[in-house]
Amino acid sequence: MTRTSLHTPGPVNVPPQVVEAMGRPMPHHRTETFQKIVEGANAKLQRVFQTNEPVMTLATSGTGAMEASVCNLLSPGDKAVVVSSGKFGERWGQLTNAYGIETEIIEVPWGEAVDPELVAKTLDRVRPKAVYLTYSETSTGVLHPIEELARIAQERGVLSVVDAITGLIAHPLPMDDWGVDVVVCGSQKAIMLPPGLSFIALSKRAQKACAEAKSPRYYLDLRKALKKWEAADFPYTPAVTLIMGLDRSLDLILDDGLDATLTRFVRMSDRCRAGLGELGLEAYTSSPARSLTVARVPEGVNAKFVLDFVERNHHIRLAGGQDSLKGKVLRFGHMGYLKEDDVEAALAAVKDALEASRKQVTS
Amino acid sequence: MTRTSLHTPGPVNVPPQVVEAMGRPMPHHRTETFQKIVEGANAKLQRVFQTNEPVMTLATSGTGAMEASVCNLLSPGDKAVVVSSGKFGERWGQLTNAYGIETEIIEVPWGEAVDPELVAKTLDRVRPKAVYLTYSETSTGVLHPIEELARIAQERGVLSVVDAITGLIAHPLPMDDWGVDVVVCGSQKAIMLPPGLSFIALSKRAQKACAEAKSPRYYLDLRKALKKWEAADFPYTPAVTLIMGLDRSLDLILDDGLDATLTRFVRMSDRCRAGLGELGLEAYTSSPARSLTVARVPEGVNAKFVLDFVERNHHIRLAGGQDSLKGKVLRFGHMGYLKEDDVEAALAAVKDALEASRKQVTS
Numbered sequence A, B: 001m002t003r004t005s006l007h008t009p010g011p012v013n014v015p016p017q018v019v020e021a022m023g024r025p026m027p028h029h030r031t032e033t034f035q036k037i038v039e040g041a042n043a044k045l046q047r048v049f050q051t052n053e054p055v056m057t058l059a060t061s062g063t064g065a066m067e068a069s070v071c072n073l074l075s076p077g078d079k080a081v082v083v084s085s086g087k088f089g090e091r092w093g094q095l096t097n098a099y100g101i102e103t104e105i106i107e108v109p110w111g112e113a114v115d116p117e118l119v120a121k122t123l124d125r126v127r128p129k130a131v132y133l134t135y136s137e138t139s140t141g142v143l144h145p146i147e148e149l150a151r152i153a154q155e156r157g158v159l160s161v162v163d164a165i166t167g168l169i170a171h172p173l174p175m176d177d178w179g180v181d182v183v184v185c186g187s188q189k190a191i192m193l194p195p196g197l198s199f200i201a202l203s204k205r206a207q208k209a210c211a212e213a214k215s216p217r218y219y220l221d222l223r224k225a226l227k228k229w230e231a232a233d234f235p236y237t238p239a240v241t242l243i244m245g246l247d248r249s250l251d252l253i254l255d256d257g258l259d260a261t262l263t264r265f266v267r268m269s270d271r272c273r274a275g276l277g278e279l280g281l282e283a284y285t286s287s288p289a290r291s292l293t294v295a296r297v298p299e300g301v302n303a304k305f306v307l308d309f310v311e312r313n314h315h316i317r318l319a320g321g322q323d324s325l326k327g328k329v330l331r332f333g334h335m336g337y338l339k340e341d342d343v344e345a346a347l348a349a350v351k352d353a354l355e356a357s358r359k360q361v362t363s
Helices: A016-022 A032-049 A062-071 A087-098 A116-126 A146-155 A204-212 A222-230 A240-256 A258-278 A303-314 A340-362 B016-022 B032-049 B062-071 B087-098 B116-126 B146-155 B204-212 B222-230 B240-256 B258-278 B303-314 B340-362
Strands: A055-058 A079-084 A102-107 A130-134 A159-163 A182-186 A198-202 A292-296 A329-333 B055-058 B079-084 B102-107 B130-134 B159-163 B182-186 B198-202 B292-296 B329-333
Touching: A016 A240, A032 A055, A032 A198, A032 A240, A055 A062, A055 A222, A062 A087, A062 A159, A062 A182, A062 A198, A079 A087, A079 A116, A087 A102, A087 A130, A087 A159, A102 A116, A116 A146, A130 A146, A146 A159, A159 A204, A198 A204, A198 A222, A204 A222, A240 A258, A258 A292, A258 A340, A303 A329, A303 A340, A329 A340, B016 B240, B032 B055, B032 B198, B032 B240, B055 B062, B055 B222, B062 B087, B062 B159, B062 B182, B062 B198, B079 B087, B079 B116, B087 B102, B087 B130, B102 B116, B116 B146, B130 B146, B146 B159, B159 B204, B198 B204, B198 B222, B204 B222, B240 B258, B258 B292, B258 B340, B303 B329, B303 B340, B329 B340
Parallel strands: A079 A102, A079 A130, A130 A159, A159 A182, B079 B102, B079 B130, B130 B159, B159 B182
Antiparallel strands: A055 A198, A182 A198, A292 A329, B055 B198, B182 B198, B292 B329
């Protein structure tokens, strides 16, 4: 029997109610039945994104929506500023480079939040069309001060684009109130779906930029998607079963309530950080996200041993570090079908693994 | 109870075995468990595409793979020839235009197959880098002579790219034997999955073109996908549950056997065409595809009435015409979890609808 629980920062455990919804007989996508599902899902997405503007659903993983926010806003030769503090911040830079955008990258040391003043100064100097930001950097567990960064961008007439792939739902993100221009998310995170969908919300200013941008695009062209969105439709065949699951999953989130969900993420991440501290694992950052907790692997402990031990003996899958953090950190995801007690289970499993590790070393 | 059966040219009825596979507990995509599923699915895809070359799976609908075969093969200013005989042939032209490709379009009257000699002459005159073809044009039900067209392209050193979205499995397509350079497919057709995945197979020549092409691309960049494919991996988070279903669906197809499956499509489409003839519905084309059958709506009959009547009273969903064929044709899909008896059910339902339509007119 497969019983492994995913405590990774995505993909996540999918609620059984959502699995059930995705397994229902599939309606054709050009039917009233499906259109009603889409209308419902679209309205619920707006509530979750806290915006009156369109939130479009794409049949891609999160990277597709990130790319859409580059090729739909900018033209070759335009200027952009990227704040990079991890693997996913780096991705913004790779994306703007792929489209011939003149890019200034603010390199933030991994583990640290960006200094808003540095962003303000850079925007003043470079005068870019857009600034690409990360809310919760999934590779390091660092949370960036998006409210302040969005205000700095707005004051300077710069479009703010936020990778909220592990940011949304787990942290406050009132898009319209904060004046964020583009919010990007993926399905396999706090939205509790399998991977395969991404989401992109555009402010009026971003929609205008979209109408003017000259980068080549077709499948990711949001001009077509925006028009179709008005009619609860899609330019190309949508991922029907995932959208059936989306509608159900958004119901579960909104039934709990956005505030109650935020509180749950605070409790889970607080308990995880405290519990790891009790086990001697130092937090990787002083600006921690709520969607995941990242801790340094103690001296003398092999990260792979811990991950394998926990999975084999406790059927809990955690994540290790990526790229330069490989072997150096453990990442605990709090998104998906998990509750506070599950954090205790993960902590107990890690405690067990650390004891086994010490025995190995001393024997 | 929802019991509508999809007789549309996609999306299609999904076999219950595939629904079950997609509903299983989802493994993390960076685990041995999932890697084994991917290895299996990749090998089975090669058998179905009849190629020794990589068949990559993308988290997009079919259009994403079509776009990938433009932006990965060509650079701005390159020349391409497009054979267009319907909505999806037109899409090839829209795609090459979006990427600044100098495009010559061979406009084939809707309902007709392209004349191979015209293609040969055009390739000789234009000397393009690639020719974009459609195997089975989903909007008209026309089958094009891909074996001959691929030979013509190969003899001239032109890359042949085939939209086989409703072509694969329902018709012979031995990619390597016929010397086709790129085959594109989607999940929600004869592969019997929900929408959300697309597939793209590249010959060695196409892989070389991919390494050299300069069009901007990131999510659809096949250079990265090719490298990852070797390790049964993906550049970005794959659509895990759809791939779990894919593995199961390919098992079902290969257990039946490709030849037996072809025979089933021949029988279903032959019977459908004959049965429609008995009802007085003329076939739309003399070069019919096997994956769908397209018939003209008789004089004095309202297509929408027939479609609605059949769906409401017989719980069978057929498709109407698209764009300029709207109201003029009915389309009967034969792909997905359907068998020969289901064709009889659809014919009986249409007969009933036509009788009701006549009563309406005379009353």
